[in-house]
Each structure stands twice: as structure tokens, then as C-alpha cells.
Amino acid sequence: MAQHNSKDTLFTAPTHKQFEFDERVASVFDDMLTRSIPFYRENLKLCVDFLALNAPCGRIYDLGCSTGNMLFELYERLKDSHRDSYKNSYTLIGIDSSSAMIENAKLKAQAYNADITFINADCMEVEFLDSRAFIANYTMQFIRPINRLHLIKKLYNALEFGGVLLMSEKMSSTDSVFDKQMIEYYHAYKAKNGYTQSEITRKREALENVLVPYSLEENLALLKDAGFKGIEVLFKWVNFGTLIAKK
Numbered sequence: 001m002a003q004h005n006s007k008d009t010l011f012t013a014p015t016h017k018q019f020e021f022d023e024r025v026a027s028v029f030d031d032m033l034t035r036s037i038p039f040y041r042e043n044l045k046l047c048v049d050f051l052a053l054n055a056p057c058g059r060i061y062d063l064g065c066s067t068g069n070m071l072f073e074l075y076e077r078l079k080d081s082h083r084d085s086y087k088n089s090y091t092l093i094g095i096d097s098s099s100a101m102i103e104n105a106k107l108k109a110q111a112y113n114a115d116i117t118f119i120n121a122d123c124m125e126v127e128f129l130d131s132r133a134f135i136a137n138y139t140m141q142f143i144r145p146i147n148r149l150h151l152i153k154k155l156y157n158a159l160e161f162g163g164v165l166l167m168s169e170k171m172s173s174t175d176s177v178f179d180k181q182m183i184e185y186y187h188a189y190k191a192k193n194g195y196t197q198s199e200i201t202r203k204r205e206a207l208e209n210v211l212v213p214y215s216l217e218e219n220l221a222l223l224k225d226a227g228f229k230g231i232e233v234l235f236k237w238v239n240f241g242t243l244i245a246k247k
Helices: 023-036 040-054 069-089 099-112 145-158 176-192 197-207 216-226
Strands: 058-063 090-096 117-120 131-137 159-172 230-237 240-246
Touching: 023 040, 040 069, 040 131, 040 159, 040 230, 040 240, 058 069, 069 090, 069 099, 069 131, 090 099, 099 117, 131 145, 145 159, 145 216, 159 216, 176 197, 216 230, 216 240
Parallel strands: 058 090, 058 131, 090 117, 131 159
Antiparallel strands: 159 240, 230 240
16 A cells, blocks of 8 residues: 655656656655745635635535545545535546555545545546536646647536636746756755756656647646636746636
8 A cells, every 4th residue: 555645755866768647656756845845835725715706606626636535635625614504515536647646545535434526537538528627737747748638628518607717837938048947946945855967867867758838838838728717827936837717
């Protein structure tokens, strides 16, 4: 059984394969998130706050849900807000292509007695039901660029009128000097959180051509091209950002 709170030491030794969300990554993923994503907990709560405001009821999908942190946070908030009516008001569904991630999420759901459905599937192939909200946190960056607009259009079409898409991404800069400075600043952030320079370098090499970041402008254009009208930046820290888009 995978350990949810194991320390991320995956890149302390050289690796010669591309990054993938396998059993080894799943076993340390929660530690990896909190040490690698700036303001991870604060941004998670921010997303939950805006989901609660914009999705008063209905079906909510989390694409690339990993070990389910976002949905568990959302579940607790909605359960407290709606109490007895919760079960009739919301349907929470997490989807991830990694079977190891889904296994960990299901174990957490059992431990927390949380009414959340977790499905092992490729979000490109899922037929989504009518929904009030979609969450895609650090997910689109792992979708091949040629497929991103198709997927976001699919989400737009499945949303009810007034429904929202929350999307967090690691972002590049259109200015090469700023881009280099932001990457270096982010690496310094990771070093402060206990990663060695060799770990940082090895992980970056493993993610090459696996994580393909868009700039803020490219992400905004993607959402507009899919049909979204109301789009706002909820959070931005150097090369990380969260967008909310409304149908």
C-alpha cells in the first residue's frame, strides 16, 4: 500500500527516464506538491472559495485529480455548508490517468468516509455529463499542445450556463529574459524547501517535453477560443497562475 506522506526523494539519484505519474511518484506526491508548488495550500483554499461561490450545486469534475486533495477540501467545505442537503446537491468526480494516483485517492476517501467518486481514465476520452464546474489544476500543461483546445472546448460544451472552469498552470514568459529569471527564482524557492541543486536539475530534465507550459497570454487565448467570455486571473506567483473562466 502506498504511503501518502512519504518524503519526495525521487531525484536524489540519477534517473534516465521521463517523468511519469507512476507508483513511485504517487507515493510521495503530496509532499512533492507542498514543496514544489508555491502557495499550494493557500491556492487550494482560494479555488474552493470560488467554487463554492460559483457552483451552488451540481456536478463537479476534477481532471488530473491525483491523490484528491482538491476534492477532499471541497467536500469538507460543501458538506459543512449544506449539511443534510449535501448528498442531493453535489456530485464530486475525480479523474486521473494514473492508476496509482486513483488508488491513493480511493484509500483517502475510505479513510475520510468522503462521498467522492474516483475514476481511472484519460480525460481526453471521457464523455462528460452536464456539469456546474470543472477543475484542471496543473493538468493542461501535461496535455499535448495540439489537443488542449479540443479538451477545453469539450469542457465548455459540458458546462451549464454560468458554470466555471478553474485552471492552474505553471506558465512561461513571452520575454526570454523574464522567463529565465522566473525559472531561476522558482528553483531558489525549491532549494529553500529542501531540494538540492542536483534534484532540481534532474527533475527538470525528466519533465522536458512532458510538461509543456504556455504563457499567461496563450492560456487566456485558449479559453477565449473555446468560447469562455468571463475570464479572470485569481492567483499569480512568478511562473505559476490560476485562472477562472465562466460560460
